Amino acid sequence: ADVTKDSNFSRTPYAIEAGIKAGMAVPVVSGEEVVAVLVFFLAEPQEEDIRLVGLVSTASAYIGILFQRKRMEEELRRHAHAVEHSPVAVAITDADGNVKYVNPRFTEMTGYSGKEVIGKKLNMLKAEEMPSELYRGLWDTIGSGRVWRGEFLNKKKSGESFWAYSTISARKRS
Numbered sequence: 001a002d003v004t005k006d007s008n009f010s011r012t013p014y015a016i017e018a019g020i021k022a023g024m025a026v027p028v029v030s031g032e033e034v035v036a037v038l039v040f041f042l043a044e045p046q047e048e049d050i051r052l053v054g055l056v057s058t059a060s061a062y063i064g065i066l067f068q069r070k071r072m073e074e075e076l077r078r079h080a081h082a083v084e085h086s087p088v089a090v091a092i093t094d095a096d097g098n099v100k101y102v103n104p105r106f107t108e109m110t111g112y113s114g115k116e117v118i119g120k121k122l123n124m125l126k127a128e129e130m131p132s133e134l135y136r137g138l139w140d141t142i143g144s145g146r147v148w149r150g151e152f153l154n155k156k157k158s159g160e161s162f163w164a165y166s167t168i169s170a171r172k173r174s
Contacts, residue, residue, distance in 0.1 A: 002022065003015050004044035019043050020041045022042040022045050022046045023041045024056065025037050025038065025039045026053075026056050026060045028063045029061075029111075030071070032067055035067050036063070036146035038060050055165065059090060062141060084090075085104075089102075089106035089108075089109045091122060093122060097121045097123070099119065099120055099121070101118070109156075109162070109164070110156050110157060110158045111158050112156075116157075125152075125154040125155055126152075126154070127153040127155045129153055129161075134152075138150070145170065148166075148168045148169070149167050149168075151163055151165050
């Protein structure tokens with residue numbers, strides 16, 4: 001109620017000097033880390049107000065969520081930058097094989113623009129010479145949750161064939 005008379009309050013001299021009689025400090029937690037502390041001071045002593053403590057605690061929790069979201073957004077930006085500037089062609093599809101994203105290297109390698117392939121299946125690159133067993137093995141592998149690695153003979157937009165070593169994995173479903 002009055003920090004200047006509380007023997008457990010270690011900063012009594014500073015509180016007296018600043019004219020502070022009461023205060024409240026609530027940690028802001030992001031993940032499992034304290035990233036800030038919300039501190040409120042009053043010039044008059046005050047009894048604990050459970051509703052005010054609840055309100056400040058709720059605000060602190062939301063601020064912690066904002067900190068966490070900001071960190072996640074920054075991490076996502078770093079990953080997106082890495083994929084965009086990768087020297088490796090990257091294509092992301094949905095579970096049905098429809099293209100959702102290709103990076104600039106994919107465009108350079110295949111001759112297809114993002115607009116031309118988004119929403120289509122990657123089998124547009126399939127060269128006729130590739131055995132169907134290869135594709136069955138690929139789908140069996142990624143369908144079982146494992147990563148498939150191998151080479152494809154692909155076809156560019158121009159019709160020219162090219163070999164590409166590929167790593168294909170399905171996103172794990174939660």
